[in-house]
Amino acid sequence: xxxxKLVPEHAELVAQLVSGLCxxxxxxxxxxxxxxxxxxxxAVERYEIDYAWQVLGSDRMRDATVCxxxxxxxxxxxxxxxARAAEILQSAASVQAPGLLMSFDNDVPEQLAxxxxxxxxxxxxxxxxxxxx
Numbered sequence: 430x431x432x433x434k435l436v437p438e439h440a441e442l443v444a445q446l447v448s449g450l451c452x453x454x455x456x457x458x459x460x461x462x463x464x465x466x467x468x469x470x471x472a473v474e475r476y477e478i479d480y481a482w483q484v485l486g487s488d489r490m491r492d493a494t495v496c497x498x499x500x501x502x503x504x505x506x507x508x509x510x511x512a513r514a515a516e517i518l519q520s521a522a523s524v525q526a527p528g529l530l531m532s533f534d535n536d537v538p539e540q541l542a543x544x545x546x547x548x549x550x551x552x553x554x555x556x557x558x559x560x561x562x
Contacts, residue, residue, distance in 0.1 A: 442544050443520045449540050450521075452481045452529040481529040486522035490537060491515050497542035514541060 453461070462472035472478070484490060494514045499506050506514075518541070 442517050445544055446521050446541055452531045454528055458530055477533040478530050481525040481531040482522040484531050484533055485518050491518055493538040494541050497538040498545055501542045501546050
């Protein structure tokens with residue numbers, strides 16, 4: 430497989446995904462909770478908040494992304510597509526600052542499915558076969 434082309438494309442997809450994330454510091458989230466008149470504990474439970482790196486790297490996020498991709502493609506995701514979604518989520522998780530928080534209730538799966546569909550992820554097996562020749 431020609432990884433020289435995939436590495437820049439991977440980096441670009443990660444950058445696009447990360448640029449659209451809605452993250453907050455604990456201080457920002459606590460201030461918003463205070464303004465809403467609720468305790469931080471209640472807000473964290475209600476919004477299912479965790480560290481951004483944890484949310485992005487979770488099985489739950491990967492599975493939701495694969496479901497969104499399958500809905501977009503109107504067919505089951507291939508092993509390569511599943512792996513690619515997981516790799517992009519893991520890369521996005523790895524570049525998050527340790528203290529950033531985000532909610533599981535977000536549009537990351539739809540955003541990434543759209544990016545993968547637009548990038549030609551559904552053609553990845555064909556590209557791999559062509560590069561092997």
